[in-house]
Each structure stands twice: as C-alpha cells, then as structure tokens.
Amino acid sequence: GQQLNQSPQSMFIQEGEDVSMNCTSSSIFNTWLWYKQDPGEGPVLLIALYKAGELTSNGRLTAQFGITRKDSFLNISASIPSDVGIYFCAGPDSGGTSYGKLTFGQGTILTVHP
C-alpha cells in the first residue's frame, strides 16, 4: 500500500526559530493535508492542498504541494510554545473508489523551548 514518510521524526527548537518539515511518498498524491495533534487531543486540520505547486498559508504556517506530486512541505515561522505537538501529513488512498480514506505519515514531534 501507499506510505508517507515524514522527516524529521522529531525536532527540538528554541522559541522564535523557524521550522521546516516534509512528507514524501513513492506514489503520486492529488491532495495533501497537514494536521496538528496537541498532547491528549485529536488531530486538527491545519492546511489542505489540492494543486501541484500550490502554496497556502494559515497564519504563521505555510505549506506547499510539491510539483512532482510526491512530496509536501510545512513551514512554521517564528515558533511559539503552543506550536508544540505532533504534525501529520496525510493523503487520500489511490486506486478505485477510496471513500475518503487517508494514509497518514508517522508524524513529526515538535518541541519548543521557551
């Protein structure tokens, strides 16, 4: 089946630093989704990307849909302590009717030191 590989697996940064993470696949995706999971909570959708090359922002977050359709990137500018959590990328299963099923990456754990 499809797999999404996220890197890095974890990041330890100082407050105020910028963050970059990415998600790659061996197969093509037509949609990329980025979620954030706060400790003890469910994932929350941050950004959805639907077109190759698309660049979309949500506050201090910017995500890009790679032109090869096999990767996506998430950047966080000027990190703050509440950015702590796990960031997941996800894309819809391919082949036939997927019924909206998503494949999730294993997540990038972000820790922000004040």
Place this chain on the structure above:
Amino acid sequence: NAGVTQTPKFRILKIGQSMTLQCAQDMNHNYMYWYRQDPGMGLKLIYYSVGAGITDKGEVPNGYNVSRSTTEDFPLRLELAAPSQTSVYFCASSLTAPPYEQYFGPGTRLTVT
C-alpha cells in the same frame, strides 16, 4: 456545532470484557471513520462508513465491530478485549470525498489489563 464528539474519554477494561465507544457528529457528514493510535505511531484505520447502513473494514479491523444506523452516530464495539487493544481511539468524519478533509473527535484512551 459540537463537531465530532466521543465518549468516554478514558476507560480501563479487564481482558475479555466488552464495551462500545461512542462517536457522534452534528455536521451532517456522510463519511465516518474509526482510527487507533498506538504510542509513537501514526493513525491506523479500523473501520469506515460512507452512509447509514454501509460500513467496511479498514487496515486493522480484527477484534472490532461497527454499525451505522443514523448519519450522526458511528459506534465502535470491542468484543473480548485484549491487551493489544490498548490504544487511543479517534473517530473522524468528512462530508464527501473529494474534498478529503476529515475532522476528528477528542479521542478515547483505552487500557486493557
């Protein structure tokens, strides 16, 4: 709108016991999903539903059952609980696909001892 709600938030079961995890959404979404998340791991799909009366297996369905009698509710049943079912369970819903955005509930943390 409350979005996706799940009950209970926490539960401890003994081996062999059964329970039902409740999930409800008030967004009139057609598609609903159950995931489990083990420590340090991503989300694995247990079961999903594309509408009332229609359900299908996901990646890890063994030991679970679901039903969907209404658009709003999608309960997950655990029969004969086993330690391997210790996990955090998330319910999610989406309107249609595409678009593929799924909205998640707060989760149920289950421990089987």
